[in-house]
Amino acid sequence: MCGLCLPHCPTYRQTEDEGDSPRGRIALMLGLDQGRVEADNERLAYHLDRCLGCRACEAMCPSHVPFMALMDQARANVNREQGMKRYGIPANQLLDMVAAPGKLRLVSIVAGPLGFLLRHIPVRGSWSRARDLIPKPIHHSFQTQDAISKDRPIYLFTGCMGELADRETLRAAERLLSAMGYFVQRSKSAVCCGAMHRHAGQPGEADTMLEKNLVAFDEYPGAPILSVATGCAAELNGYPDSFVSRHSEILSYLSSNEWTEALQFSAMDEKVAIHLPCTQRNVLKDATSTRSLMDRIPGIQLVDLPLSDGCCGAGGLNLLNQFELGESLFEHSLEWLKKEQPRYLVSANIGCSLHMQAVIEQSGLDCEVVHPLTLLARQLKSP
Ligand code: SF4
Ligand code: SF4
Incomplete structure (x- = not known):
């Protein structure tokens, strides 16, 4: 194994322990598969569970090793022996x-x-x-326009965390899409995309959710389905073709569609830092949509948030069970934020946003973490 992925792995860069590297984890997974390492081995679980699922290794592997699929399978095997308590x-x-x-x-x-x-x-x-994770009061309530016509239905995939922790983004998405003339719909029967369960080694639960979602958007057959969180988008892109052909992550959809002349934005004389989540960079391979959409706001000063180890530290369930590792991965970015003092930090991943906002608030810094759509909707001029 070439080891080219090692310098790109945030956990290996932190610990310099081969067990915390993609190559080391693959060796452990191979050992598990071949019976040389037992599934009840605590050291095995320790190294596999510290993986952030950022997929930086997968994105740059010249041999196209499907790292995340191997990891999902290995965690499912470990769960059978060690349960989920850990x-x-x-x-x-x-x-x-x-x-x-x-x-x-x-x-x-x-x-x-x-x-x-x-x-x-x-x-x-x-x-x-x-x-x-509990929702804070919404700062702005957006007035959604009536759709010009019901001929342009479009679905929002809200995801499990949308209504719980990211309501303002959903309202912002509705505001922008309705201003563009879309008839915005949500499916009452859609459920969580399944990403958290799949990456926590619960493929059965994830597949049950997938099956429910496959029939949840049938009222308007063929209508586009837009996901508002890059983590959901990455999982939904692994669904069957019938779904994938209708699905897009909302920022890439909006940035590649012609906007109506009606959409004008008020100027904003603020510095705004852009965070690109791992799922957006490494899985969706989209490094440009956020910036091109933010650029539509006159006067905005855009800067890129540096991530010294490539990940903000919120990957997977780390937000809840490895927050110390997460905080140390965000340390360098936090120092940069203190120096640059942007008013806003935009991110298209709700897990990353919650993690970064928590660390920023702890530090006493006055910087609001919002979804790019929220800033756009706040600046949208009424027609
Ligand atoms: S995962 Fe890919 S890049 Fe990493 S050691 Fe193996 S072959 Fe090399
Ligand atoms: S997914 Fe990220 S954290 Fe996990 S081994 Fe690959 S590069 Fe490292």
């Missing part, structure tokens, strides 16, 4: 909740008052991260 309570609760739409709806109803209470109770560690 992920910790908040992470397991989150997986249970997003797998049950009824529970998720209930939590999203009580989340507002609960969040208000919890923000005033001192909690530490992974529980403070769990609290960060």
Whole structure:
């Protein structure tokens, strides 16, 4: 194995331990597959679980080793022997909740008052991260225009976390799409994309969600389906062709479609840092859409957030169960933010946004983390 991926792996760059590198993890997975390493080996689980799922290794591997698929399979094998307890309570609760739409709806109803209470109770560690997932009050409420016609239906794939932790982005997406003349729809029967379960070694649960989503967008056959989080988009692109042919990540869809002249944006004299999530860079291979959309706001000063190890540290369930590793991966970026003092940090991944906002707030820095669509919708001039 050539080792070309090693310098691109955030966990290897942090620890310089071969077990925390893609090559080391592949060797462990091979050992597991060939029976040389037992599935109940705690060291094996330790190194596999520290992988952020950033897929930087996959993106640059000259042999096209399907690293993430191997990792998903290996974690499923480890889970059969070691169970899910090692992920910790908040992470397991989150997986249970997003797998049950009824529970998720209930939590999203009580989340507002609960969040208000919890923000005033001192909690530490992974529980403070769990609290960060609870939605904060929406800063802006967007007035959605009536669709010009129902001839242009378009679906928003809201994902499990959308209504729970990212309502402002969903409202912003509706505002922009309706201003472009689309008849914006949400499917009541769509469920979580399944990415969290698949990467936590629960392929059965992930496939059940996939099956539900395949028939959830039938009311308007052929209507485009837009996902608003790059993590969901990466998973949805692995669905069967009938779905993939209708699906796009919303930023790439908007940046490659002609905008109507009606869409004008108010000027903004602010510095805005751009964060490119691993899923957007390494899986969707889209390094330009966020910047090209943000550039439509007159006066905006765009700067790129540097990520010294290539990942902000929120990958997978790390947001909840390895927040210390996540914080250290974001350290260099935080220092840069303190120096540059941007007013906003834009990111198209809700997990990354929650992680970065939590670390930024802890540091006392005044920088709001928002989805690029939110800034666009806030600056959109009424027709
Ligand atoms: S995963 Fe690819 S880049 Fe990394 S060591 Fe193996 S062959 Fe080389
Ligand atoms: S997915 Fe990311 S963290 Fe995991 S081995 Fe590959 S480069 Fe390292």
